[in-house]
Amino acid sequence: MALALSLGLLSLAGLLVYHAVVWLLSTRRPPNFPPGPPSILGLGNLHNFPRENPFLTAAEWAKQYGPITGLKFGPTNVIVINDAKLVYEFIVKRGAIFSGRPKRHVAQEHVLPEGRDMYAIFLSNDYSRRLRTITKEFLAGSGLGQLAPMHQASATGLVYDLLQSGDKWRDHIASWYVAVTAPVAMISGAQLHDLGDNWVRDYNKVQHEFEDLLDPATAPPIDIFPILQWVPAMFAEWKRKAPVTRKALLKSYGALMAHAKKPHNNTIQPLATKLLQRAADPKTPPEGRFSEQEITMLMGGTIDAAFDSSVVVFQTLMLALAAHPEVQRAAQAEIDGVFASETELPERIDLDRLPYVNACMTESLRWRPVSTLGLPRETVADEQMLGYNIPKGTMVMINMWLMNMDPDFYDEPDRFMPERYMRDPVGAKAGVSQLGRKAVYTFGAGRRECPGKDFVYQSMCMAVSQILWAFDVVPTTKLDLSPSTGFTSSVVLKPNHFGIKFVPRRPDLGAVVAEQKRKADVLLRQILA
Numbered sequence: 001m002a003l004a005l006s007l008g009l010l011s012l013a014g015l016l017v018y019h020a021v022v023w024l025l026s027t028r029r030p031p032n033f034p035p036g037p038p039s040i041l042g043l044g045n046l047h048n049f050p051r052e053n054p055f056l057t058a059a060e061w062a063k064q065y066g067p068i069t070g071l072k073f074g075p076t077n078v079i080v081i082n083d084a085k086l087v088y089e090f091i092v093k094r095g096a097i098f099s100g101r102p103k104r105h106v107a108q109e110h111v112l113p114e115g116r117d118m119y120a121i122f123l124s125n126d127y128s129r130r131l132r133t134i135t136k137e138f139l140a141g142s143g144l145g146q147l148a149p150m151h152q153a154s155a156t157g158l159v160y161d162l163l164q165s166g167d168k169w170r171d172h173i174a175s176w177y178v179a180v181t182a183p184v185a186m187i188s189g190a191q192l193h194d195l196g197d198n199w200v201r202d203y204n205k206v207q208h209e210f211e212d213l214l215d216p217a218t219a220p221p222i223d224i225f226p227i228l229q230w231v232p233a234m235f236a237e238w239k240r241k242a243p244v245t246r247k248a249l250l251k252s253y254g255a256l257m258a259h260a261k262k263p264h265n266n267t268i269q270p271l272a273t274k275l276l277q278r279a280a281d282p283k284t285p286p287e288g289r290f291s292e293q294e295i296t297m298l299m300g301g302t303i304d305a306a307f308d309s310s311v312v313v314f315q316t317l318m319l320a321l322a323a324h325p326e327v328q329r330a331a332q333a334e335i336d337g338v339f340a341s342e343t344e345l346p347e348r349i350d351l352d353r354l355p356y357v358n359a360c361m362t363e364s365l366r367w368r369p370v371s372t373l374g375l376p377r378e379t380v381a382d383e384q385m386l387g388y389n390i391p392k393g394t395m396v397m398i399n400m401w402l403m404n405m406d407p408d409f410y411d412e413p414d415r416f417m418p419e420r421y422m423r424d425p426v427g428a429k430a431g432v433s434q435l436g437r438k439a440v441y442t443f444g445a446g447r448r449e450c451p452g453k454d455f456v457y458q459s460m461c462m463a464v465s466q467i468l469w470a471f472d473v474v475p476t477t478k479l480d481l482s483p484s485t486g487f488t489s490s491v492v493l494k495p496n497h498f499g500i501k502f503v504p505r506r507p508d509l510g511a512v513v514a515e516q517k518r519k520a521d522v523l524l525r526q527i528l529a
């Protein structure tokens with residue numbers, strides 16, 4: 001008996017040692033993998049991939065190792081693509097192989113297991129295709145055009161709020177974005193007051209808690225060291241946090257779904273309401289049919305994907321404008337010419353007539369991209385890139401920062417200079433090849449590129465044009481524009497705290513804006529009845 005027990009324990013120990021050795025060997029670089037910084041057994045490059053400002057280190061490595069940097073995160077193979085031509089050749093043209101997403105254990109198993117395949121940042125390829133088909137009715141083309149009055153009216157509300165209490169501009173931007181401009185209204189048909197007093201506050205809070213669980217700087221590295229998933233909850237803070245985050249997220253989404261299910265007379269039928277109706281219609285083909293839980297996850301994921309990045313993008317734009325009064329003057333000259341009246345906003349703002357405002361937006365996205373290394377992809381098959389092996393399951397990052405800052409492509413890339421996009425549609429300096437080149441890489445590329453891109457431009461250009469019509473944006477603190485000291489970066493590149501004020505451009509602005517806001521409220525009530 002004792003002998004059998006000892007033999008049993010010995011074989012168990014042998015098995016454990018075997019698995020440990022296999023695991024350790026898997027943390028070495030695979031054969032013919034793209035070059036990169038030296039890795040160490042067990043960790044790979046985790047010790048030299050910084051949690052703060054990783055894009056700056058990735059840019060240094062690109063200088064040393066060329067167009068693709070090969071890394072190891074424990075056993076995971078990782079490549080960083082540093083060259084826009086490779087993005088075009090592989091991410092765009094060979095999208096079928098480069099369009100998976102890596103697993104996120106904490107988020108997918110503990111926070112939103114019911115959204116494992118369909119929540120925005122971990123959408124499976126199949127759901128991504130179906131999501132694009134349904135959201136394009138709202139996020140692009142004529143569907144997006146229908147949202148223009150709503151975007152314009154909500155931006156008028158923002159101008160009103162900035163005039164009342166410009167010192168709370170950060171809060172106003174967050175509420176404006178989440179309220180009508182973010183897809184909350186588009187998806188559920190709800191205005192904030194429909195959702196109750198605390199919805200925005202609670203949603204904001206849980207969003208940040210969820211981000212912390214996803215942020216490589218704060219989240220536990222379960223995806224790299226899966227053994228950590230077995231650590232008991234008393235030693236693993238994330239195991240205690242995840243259920244709390246889950247409960248709060250589902251409550252926020254639940255309020256939206258409850259609203260979407262109510263009968264209403266909106267002039268634009270909200271996405272969730274439309275999908276619920278389609279699901280109930282026997283004529284709907286299977287790929288257009290989603291269950292209530294699926295609709296909740298698709299809806300929640302889209303709102304989450306939209307919210308934080310957009311608020312940060314708008315803050316960065318305000319910072320850039322405050323630091324560049326000459327850009328504001330040029331934009332105001334354009335806006336004043338198009339808006340024409342001193343005392344009234346146009347009934348319909350025609351964004352096609354505001355190319356410089358559009359260029360300010362693009363330049364801000366290029367100059368300080370909210371996403372510097374993109375949302376990681378995962379290859380779904382073995383591939384070869386520039387003669388190197390890229391095994392199936394490799395995590396792929398796009399070095400958006402480097403592409404946006406490429407001195408061979410842009411004149412003075414570190415300067416905030418919207419004029420570059422007035423001279424050339426992709427902002428290129430004279431005489432360089434533009435094959436497959438995008439104006440900015442901040443929304444990613446290829447078939448998983450952000451589907452909210454046009455929505456972002458419409459909502460934000462509506463806002464920035466009205467803000468610059470009404471105000472000069474003036475700094476109240478010294479502005480630090482350096483990407484390393486003026487911004488904080490792990491997942492997103494956010495400007496550090498800075499002070500600005502909104503100085504009215506006309507003496508009678510209060511009365512003018514109050515009247516415009518009254519009209520905008522009437523319109524919003526019609527749209528979101």
Ligand code: HEM
Nearest residue numbers: 120128305306309310313375443444445448449450452456
């Ligand atoms: C300025 C604000 C935004 C930025 C910078 C941004 C950026 C990004 C990036 C970099 C990705 C990953 C793309 C890739 O892998 O190539 C992404 C994905 C996504 N974004 Fe955005 N986004 C913004 C706003 C929005 C908005 C307003 C919406 C919806 C209305 C949205 C919905 C999504 C969705 C659903 C995905 C997942 C797509 C997929 O995996 O197939 N985003 N976004």
